[in-house]
Amino acid sequence: MSFSNPLNILLIPPILYLVFRLIVPHPLEATPAASTYSEEVYNWLPAKHPEVLCHRKYTAKQLLAYDGTGRDKGGERILLAILRVAQNGKWGERTVFDVTAGKTFYGPDGVYGNFAGHDASRGMAKQSFETEMLNPIEGPLDKLEDLTQAEIDNMRGWHEHFEKKYIVCGELVEEGEV
Template sequence: MSLSNPLNVLLIPPILYLVFRLIVPHPLKQTPAASTYTEENYNWLPAKHPEVICHRKYTAKELLEYDGTKSSPRILLAILRIGSDGKWGERTVFDVTAGKTFYGPDGVYGNFAGRDASRGMAKQSFELDMLTPVDQPLDKLSDLTQAEIDNMRGWHEHFERKYIVCGELVEDN
């Protein structure tokens, strides 16, 4: 290596630094030995595991428990999924807790919380008569126009991009 080349002169300090760090490791990057483990230094675990929601099937009565006003702080709602081929799928249950200002008890869409919002979303209506009573079978939605079905599909796609899918709404047997 010739010192007449200025590039060689510039490379000498970084090379020396790397060799020094190989011989003398940085004190902050050393890991403690396994024998130094104690309960006191293993304290990153939370005091209580946060509430989680598992993907499962809900009946209309079970879904109603998640309207943001009862014992559960979660807010769920369901919308019928319609595939791109036009076939009707299941009613997807979404966890919309992150949007509680919209779907909570005082929100604009608060009446959809804990309910099947398919008809209301399809018709763009927040009226209470858009909701099927929880003690009746799920709404067949057979009277919807193609424009309303397309609107509901758009809402479902929006919810899939924005909220967590946590289940499926099924008939109460």
């Protein structure tokens, strides 16, 4: 090995360090207690397994239970629905999304909190968070026939955003279709 090349001089310290580590192991690697599980060291198990939602059909009344308030059997889970519009303009199903991960936005105190447990299609299309945008629970689903093309495109954009960000857990249907 020639020391006239500066690269050879730069490689000497890393090589010496690696040889030293082979001969003298790191103190934490040498103690078996550091590599075994201990509740005092680290608890990797969750206190409770999260509730699993299966893909299913919801009515407006059933969806209301998932508004994040915990007042009904839905617990603190937050679901909302948005109508899917295909690129060709044909209307699809109303997709139900589990937005619990975004509870700061969709929870009871969030800016979009009024959409939790509801069909948010009209509100998302019109960019309005007013309670008048929500479909009445007791009536048929909103046909959304009065929306402009710009509002329909806006709703499609929201649906695409939700598909990329949240779990699809069902479909919102009329009462009696479950």
